[in-house]
Amino acid sequence: MKVIEANKLPGLAAALAGAGYRVVAPIRDGGEVRMVVWSPGAAIDTRAIPVNSAKDFLFPKAEIIGRCTLDGNDFRPEDVKPVAPKTVILAARPCDASAMLLLDAVFNWDYKDEFFNARRAATTIVSLVCTTADEQCFCTSVGGAPDATAGADGVLRQADGGRSFILEPLTEKGKAVAAAAGAALAEGQAKADAPVEVPVHFDAKAVTEWLGENFESPLWREVSLACLSCGACAYACPTCHCFDLQDEATRAESVRLRNWDTCGLALFTAHAGGHNPRPDQAARWRQRVMHKFSYLVERLGRLGCTGCGRCARLCPAGMAICETCREIDEARKAAVK
Amino acid sequence: MEMIDALRADAAKVLADGRAKVVIGYQARGDHRAPLFVTTADRAASLVYDDACKQNLAVYLRKPEVKLLGKAAVVASPAAMRSLVLLMSESQLTGDDALVLAVGVGEYHGVLELAQVAPLLKEKYAALAPSPELLREIEKLAAKTPEERAAFWAKQFAKCTRCYACRAACPGCYCTRCIVEKNVPQWISTAAAGHGNYAWNVIRAFHLAGRCTGCGACEAACPQGIPLMLLNVLLGQEVEKEFETKAGYDPEAKPVIGSWNPEDEEDFIK
Amino acid sequence: MTENLYQPILMRVADVRDEAPEVRTFRLQFADDADRARFFEKYRVGMFGLYGVPGAGESVFCVASPPTRQEYIECTFRRTGRVTSALADREVGQPITFRGPYGNSFPIESWRGKNILFVAGGIALPPLRSVIWNLLDRRAEFRDITILYGARTVADLVYKQELADWGARSDVRLVTTVDPGGETPDWKGQIGFVPTVLDQVAPSSAEAVALVCGPPIMIKFSLPVLTKLGFTPDHTYTTLENRMKCGLGHCGRCNVGSTYVCRDGPVFTLDQLRRMQTTDM
Numbered sequence: 001m002k003v004i005e006a007n008k009l010p011g012l013a014a015a016l017a018g019a020g021y022r023v024v025a026p027i028r029d030g031g032e033v034r035m036v037v038w039s040p041g042a043a044i045d046t047r048a049i050p051v052n053s054a055k056d057f058l059f060p061k062a063e064i065i066g067r068c069t070l071d072g073n074d075f076r077p078e079d080v081k082p083v084a085p086k087t088v089i090l091a092a093r094p095c096d097a098s099a100m101l102l103l104d105a106v107f108n109w110d111y112k113d114e115f116f117n118a119r120r121a122a123t124t125i126v127s128l129v130c131t132t133a134d135e136q137c138f139c140t141s142v143g144g145a146p147d148a149t150a151g152a153d154g155v156l157r158q159a160d161g162g163r164s165f166i167l168e169p170l171t172e173k174g175k176a177v178a179a180a181a182g183a184a185l186a187e188g189q190a191k192a193d194a195p196v197e198v199p200v201h202f203d204a205k206a207v208t209e210w211l212g213e214n215f216e217s218p219l220w221r222e223v224s225l226a227c228l229s230c231g232a233c234a235y236a237c238p239t240c241h242c243f244d245l246q247d248e249a250t251r252a253e254s255v256r257l258r259n260w261d262t263c264g265l266a267l268f269t270a271h272a273g274g275h276n277p278r279p280d281q282a283a284r285w286r287q288r289v290m291h292k293f294s295y296l297v298e299r300l301g302r303l304g305c306t307g308c309g310r311c312a313r314l315c316p317a318g319m320a321i322c323e324t325c326r327e328i329d330e331a332r333k334a335a336v337k
Numbered sequence: 338m339e340m341i342d343a344l345r346a347d348a349a350k351v352l353a354d355g356r357a358k359v360v361i362g363y364q365a366r367g368d369h370r371a372p373l374f375v376t377t378a379d380r381a382a383s384l385v386y387d388d389a390c391k392q393n394l395a396v397y398l399r400k401p402e403v404k405l406l407g408k409a410a411v412v413a414s415p416a417a418m419r420s421l422v423l424l425m426s427e428s429q430l431t432g433d434d435a436l437v438l439a440v441g442v443g444e445y446h447g448v449l450e451l452a453q454v455a456p457l458l459k460e461k462y463a464a465l466a467p468s469p470e471l472l473r474e475i476e477k478l479a480a481k482t483p484e485e486r487a488a489f490w491a492k493q494f495a496k497c498t499r500c501y502a503c504r505a506a507c508p509g510c511y512c513t514r515c516i517v518e519k520n521v522p523q524w525i526s527t528a529a530a531g532h533g534n535y536a537w538n539v540i541r542a543f544h545l546a547g548r549c550t551g552c553g554a555c556e557a558a559c560p561q562g563i564p565l566m567l568l569n570v571l572l573g574q575e576v577e578k579e580f581e582t583k584a585g586y587d588p589e590a591k592p593v594i595g596s597w598n599p600e601d602e603e604d605f606i607k
Numbered sequence: 608m609t610e611n612l613y614q615p616i617l618m619r620v621a622d623v624r625d626e627a628p629e630v631r632t633f634r635l636q637f638a639d640d641a642d643r644a645r646f647f648e649k650y651r652v653g654m655f656g657l658y659g660v661p662g663a664g665e666s667v668f669c670v671a672s673p674p675t676r677q678e679y680i681e682c683t684f685r686r687t688g689r690v691t692s693a694l695a696d697r698e699v700g701q702p703i704t705f706r707g708p709y710g711n712s713f714p715i716e717s718w719r720g721k722n723i724l725f726v727a728g729g730i731a732l733p734p735l736r737s738v739i740w741n742l743l744d745r746r747a748e749f750r751d752i753t754i755l756y757g758a759r760t761v762a763d764l765v766y767k768q769e770l771a772d773w774g775a776r777s778d779v780r781l782v783t784t785v786d787p788g789g790e791t792p793d794w795k796g797q798i799g800f801v802p803t804v805l806d807q808v809a810p811s812s813a814e815a816v817a818l819v820c821g822p823p824i825m826i827k828f829s830l831p832v833l834t835k836l837g838f839t840p841d842h843t844y845t846t847l848e849n850r851m852k853c854g855l856g857h858c859g860r861c862n863v864g865s866t867y868v869c870r871d872g873p874v875f876t877l878d879q880l881r882r883m884q885t886t887d888m
């Protein structure tokens with residue numbers, strides 16, 4: 001098996017960077033760990049859960065998808081090619097890796113999105129078997145697991161009590177990364193550490209069922225009272241994919257940008273005439289939960305939540321989708337009795 | 338009696354007496370603190386209060402769905418009480434819109450009417466100042482060259498995702514249509530990049546210059562860890578120096594950013 | 608190799624008509640004939656497009672002209688915000704961008720031999736206008752065509768010339784109405800709200816379908832009248848105009864419950880609408 005000592009992970013990153021990869025890894029900067037592009041000297045930290053998700057590197061927060069050269073009242077559309085550097089995402093959490101499958105489905109739903117697909121094709125995801133979790137993690141409630149490999153091209157397992165890692169390629173892309181690592185990975189033996197245990201908090205199938213029948217439930221108003229209307233949850237979420245299209249221009253050129261957007265913001269659905277089909281935060285929070293646990297299941301056959309807990313860690317108002325699902329599960333059980 | 342017991346007892350009492358229909362306080366969920374909306378006296382025992390309670394609950398007094406619950410009693414720290422006074426001075430809150438469960442520094446001041454808040458602040462918390470660490474950071478920043486400072490902020494603002502959690506968490510950011518949402522004309526690029534991020538962060542801070550009450554809710558809300566309080570406090574210090582006023586102490590005060598004085602110097606217009 | 612879904616094609620403004628205050632119709636010509644061919648291969652009535660001005664953005668309008676007229680397309684829009692203002696400022700000969708056609712369409716092939724009722728209010732005639740012209744261009748295939756169209760005031764009626772043309776035809780029954788107080792001294796049409804006039808006109812629902820487009824309030828009060836007249840929910844059609852950005856089912860903006868208006872709509876039967884998760888109707 002391919003083994004690397006834990007303190008040599010930067011060496012692995014350096015080898016891959018040397019082989020032409022843009023290396024994304026969980027990097028500690030002060031009190032926080034973020035998924036960012038590795039540069040020499042950066043400290044890789046696989047123990048803390050990164051604040052942001054790996055989605056950022058496949059679906060960036062702002063991206064140019066159109067361009068025109070302008071000439072007075074005339075203009076000419078230009079070709080725009082995706083920016084898709086060869087990338088390896090090291091030590092992505094399983095909840096980030098599995099989110100890729102939902103993003104794949106969305107960005108190829110009838111129409112194939114060239115920008116997303118180009119980056120997806122250029123990206124290799126090496127996930128990490130979680131040996132640490134926190135109280136916001138609930139992957140096991142939504143069909144995931146700390147050692148799940150869905151969406152991953154390879155997997156890193158912590159071994160020998162944290163002294164080393166085993167890298168196990170799962171796909172051709174994963175093998176290419178292992179090969180590119182060269183001498184940074186040694187052939188050897190190591191004993192994989194046990195994955196962390198994550199308790200199950202609710203029954204996702206039951207939640208989906210309940211949602212189908214409770215669009216009008218008074219629960220929505222109650223559970224959304226604290227929600228302040230912002231993008232903290234959606235922008236941290238590995239599966240959220242909503243976007244806005246906006247133009248910007250100078251005299252000589254205009255660009256069309258695809259920017260992250262979210263159903264949490266009031267103006268998201270507001271009509272030009274002023275009418276808003278989602279008039280209050282209860283309607284907007286309901287959309288968030290319904291989209292993830294009902295609509296996406298119905299339309300694309302997947303939950304829109306991988307249980308990463310990022311939204312709850314970052315929400316300025318302590319909202320937690322896991323908590324809402326748990327309350328729904330309880331309401332359902334109470335109704336059955 | 339422990340402070341938290343007194344707070345819970347008061348919460349239960351204002352609800353039982355019908356003086357308030359909802360108490361807006363904090364609950365604990367593991368290490369996290371989340372708002373709790375208590376509508377019946379028997380649930381007041383779930384309220385908590387400690388240093389982890391960073392959110393400024395005054396923000397909920399403007400939320401339509403919370404207003405629908407009826408008159409609120411809000412748990413407020415001195416900084417949050419300053420927000421209440423700010424909102425009064427800007428005609429966003431009037432005399433009997435809310436009650437306050439006033440949590441001081443190391444003591445609890447009981448149930449206050451809005452009108453009692455400013456006198457308490459003036460008496461006990463007039464010298465409320467940013468933390469020494471924050472002041473040290475500001476000094477460090479001031480010692481940098483303008484180029485270094487620009488580079489520092491450029492690096493910080495580059496991280497911004499334009500999630501507007503900072504705005505959502507701030508009681509002072511109550512415009513129904515924020516300037517970033519105006520598009521005819523479009524003042525500020527909405528793309529989370531470059532000049533748009535710079536403009537957004539600077540404008541947010543300027544719209545709160547002399548209005549920020551120093552609660553720190555925006556910085557606590559920012560998922561990107563951008564040190565927003567550095568900007569807020571810097572601008573607050575400028576306003577205090579130039580206009581001899583500090584936000585959130587005087588319900589009759591005219592907001593610096595929204596008032597005009599014929600004697601104002603105009604030498605900045607060149 | 609996939610192509611950029613967002614790459615627009617070029618259209619030129621061939622004609623501009625003012626319909627009502629702030630409401631304008633553009634006749635647009637394809638700059639490239641291959642684009643024209645591609646468009647008409649897909650286009651059926653009911654579909655929409657994204658019309659844009661570089662630097663301002665794109666806006667969704669229905670295609671207001673029928674597939675039976677293949678030299679151009681037309682759209683009618685109201686100046687409301689950033690993009691529609693930029694579009695309204697375009698003049699004859701100037702280019703705009705276009706993406707589409709997107710969305711589903713009215714199942715007009717299944718309506719052959721039937722009676723067709725159109726009920727429209729205000730600026731919502733454009734989505735029905737393409738259907739009307741489509742049917743009129745294939746007049747022999749359909750039975751009675753009744754058009755009831757109302758607006759707040761006489762000035763707010765769009766397509767005034769076409770209304771006159773339709774009214775002059777013996778194979779169309781056109782009823783126009785304006786809200787009480789919206790009439791002019793020489794107004795010859797009805798005076799009254801659309802639902803009331805619909806009740807008076809009372810078209811037969813036998814072997815018929817109804818198409819209703821208009822402001823929510825008009826739709827709300829017209830539906831009971833249609834039900835009373837015997838139009839069933841699965842034979843009553845309307846279009847939804849939710850906010851859209853991509854038109855492709857990707858941007859997540861337009862959904863009503865699990866229905867994505869941009870890919871599953873914008874055309875729905877009343878029956879479908881009633882089964883959607885929304886408090887909006």
Ligand SMILES: Cc1cc2nc3c(=O)[nH]c(=O)nc-3n(C[C@H](O)[C@H](O)[C@H](O)COP(=O)(O)OP(=O)(O)OC[C@H]3O[C@@H](n4cnc5c(N)ncnc54)[C@H](O)[C@@H]3O)c2cc1C
Nearest residue numbers: 270271272666667668669683684685688689690691848849
């Ligand atoms: C399927 C479909 C078909 C449609 N067909 C037609 C049609 O045939 N004809 C037609 O006219 N329209 C039609 N519409 C509506 C049309 O798409 C919108 O009116 C148009 O996109 C408004 O764009 P805008 O850029 O001018 O507004 P923007 O400026 O882009 O407005 C965007 C949003 O910002 C807000 N906003 C911006 N500026 C203001 C302001 N000054 N005041 C208040 N709010 C503001 C609004 O919330 C608005 O929703 C259709 C929509 C759909 C979905």
Ligand code: SF4
Nearest residue numbers: 227228230233264315
């Ligand atoms: S749940 Fe939290 S993060 Fe999400 S929109 Fe509401 S306040 Fe913002």
Ligand code: SF4
Nearest residue numbers: 237305306308309311
């Ligand atoms: S909804 Fe929350 S927990 Fe679920 S995947 Fe998104 S960020 Fe993670």
Ligand code: SF4
Nearest residue numbers: 240241242262263291
């Ligand atoms: S939850 Fe909201 S922001 Fe996230 S993908 Fe669904 S609609 Fe978009």
Ligand code: SF4
Nearest residue numbers: 497498500501503559
């Ligand atoms: S909270 Fe932070 S990331 Fe979000 S808009 Fe404000 S400064 Fe930007």
Ligand code: FES
Nearest residue numbers: 854858859861869
């Ligand atoms: S308009 Fe983007 S999903 Fe429908």
